Amino acid sequence: MVDYITNLEKGQILLGNKRVVAHCNHYNVFLQQTLTDALDKEIVVEVQKRASKRLNLEMMNSYFETHSSENKTTMVENLFASQGLGRIDFTGVSEGKGKVLLKFSHYGIAHYSKWGSTTEGICYLPAGFILASIEFIYGKSKDISDVVESQCIATNPEEFEMCVFEVN
Amino acid sequence: MDKELITQQFSQIPVENDENGLIPAFGVYLTKLFGDYYSAISFEFEEMFKKEISDPNVQEAARQLLIEAGHVCGFNTFGGIMKSEPFDAIVVPMIKDQTDWVVGMVSVINVLGWGVYEVEEISSDKLVLKIKGSYEADYYNRSHDQNADVPKCYLALGASTSLMSLVFHGDISKKPELDAEFYSKLFKQEKKFFGQEVSCEAKGDEHCRIIINREN
Numbered sequence: 001m002v003d004y005i006t007n008l009e010k011g012q013i014l015l016g017n018k019r020v021v022a023h024c025n026h027y028n029v030f031l032q033q034t035l036t037d038a039l040d041k042e043i044v045v046e047v048q049k050r051a052s053k054r055l056n057l058e059m060m061n062s063y064f065e066t067h068s069s070e071n072k073t074t075m076v077e078n079l080f081a082s083q084g085l086g087r088i089d090f091t092g093v094s095e096g097k098g099k100v101l102l103k104f105s106h107y108g109i110a111h112y113s114k115w116g117s118t119t120e121g122i123c124y125l126p127a128g129f130i131l132a133s134i135e136f137i138y139g140k141s142k143d144i145s146d147v148v149e150s151q152c153i154a155t156n157p158e159e160f161e162m163c164v165f166e167v168n
Numbered sequence: 169m170d171k172e173l174i175t176q177q178f179s180q181i182p183v184e185n186d187e188n189g190l191i192p193a194f195g196v197y198l199t200k201l202f203g204d205y206y207s208a209i210s211f212e213f214e215e216m217f218k219k220e221i222s223d224p225n226v227q228e229a230a231r232q233l234l235i236e237a238g239h240v241c242g243f244n245t246f247g248g249i250m251k252s253e254p255f256d257a258i259v260v261p262m263i264k265d266q267t268d269w270v271v272g273m274v275s276v277i278n279v280l281g282w283g284v285y286e287v288e289e290i291s292s293d294k295l296v297l298k299i300k301g302s303y304e305a306d307y308y309n310r311s312h313d314q315n316a317d318v319p320k321c322y323l324a325l326g327a328s329t330s331l332m333s334l335v336f337h338g339d340i341s342k343k344p345e346l347d348a349e350f351y352s353k354l355f356k357q358e359k360k361f362f363g364q365e366v367s368c369e370a371k372g373d374e375h376c377r378i379i380i381n382r383e384n
Binding site: 047 | 176185189190199220230237240303306323
């Protein structure tokens with residue numbers, strides 16, 4: 001069980017040192033699509049991955065301060081699920097490289113439901129989460145250049161039952 | 169209406185992930201993501217527009233896109249909550265007239281982590297909403313040295329407009345289907361609601377204040 005702290009007087013919910021807010025699948029994919037449609041897609045995708053990595057890494061470090069007895073990999077997998085983002089699995093990663101599996105991707109399912117099938121991966125926030133997790137678990141490495149979503153449920157949910165990320 | 173009771177009771181409803189790591193609630197799938205994430209990508213998007221296109225009308229169009237995302241949020245999330253069993257059980261028994269739907273829903277917003285929302289004025293044509301600690305303004309102030317030159321609570325503005333539209337155009341009490349057709353009806357018909365953020369903590373104001381009016 002992941003600890004979220006609610007402060008009704010301030011209208012805040014905290015996870016680690018970070019304020020979290022509840023939003024729905026419609027808003028999440030609408031905002032993401034609006035941003036990527038309006039400007040240079042590559043740059044806007046990078047903005048989203050970078051923001052996700054930075055904020056998630058800060059949260060993981062802060063959360064670990066009070067949960068240091070937990071296994072880091074299990075901790076990040078549970079944190080991801082607790083945020084409603086799906087089930088992420090780092091067992092295919094060794095020494096910070098390999099494959100990360102994501103079942104029931106919130107973004108993938110919501111994107112497909114709203115916009116139909118896409119030609120490429122759209123799970124930008126999860127990609128940033130993975131970058132943060134790799135750094136959190138294995139430490140900062142110059143060798144890790146990027147995370148690429150090689151398979152996304154939003155491209156064809158009948159063919160792909162999960163999203164796959166390659167950590168290069 | 170006992171607004172504090174509504175907030176308290178909704179805060180006791182577990183909003184937790186299922187075995188698939190998803191959070192089905194109120195007819196939608198919720199996430200509990202960082203407010204800073206939404207704000208960071210929205211403000212960076214706005215800045216990128218500013219750098220690429222100097223025309224102020226185009227910059228305003230970028231802001232309108234972010235407000236539109238707020239419409240989508242309010243339409244689906246507030247609509248789902250107001251049609252839900254917990255809303256029926258906790259809020260509906262306290263409702264005496266249509267404006268109470270707005271007051272009741274605003275009391276529920278206060279468990280979403282968005283800040284503290286308070287209705288200052290409500291009628292079938294107008295809503296004045298005060299927000300303390302808006303997560304959008306909060307992020308702006310922590311990430312910038314100077315006050316903003318325009319208000320920054322795009323999500324709050326769009327979602328509040330949706331709330332008025334759902335109650336006074338859509339009659340949410342009849343539990344309509346929250347589909348694309350209904351969405352179009354709410355935002356494209358005559359005398360639709362529109363909003364303005366007249367003060368914002370990101371601009372250095374004490375609180376954020378949003379006014380939603382009906383078109384003449």
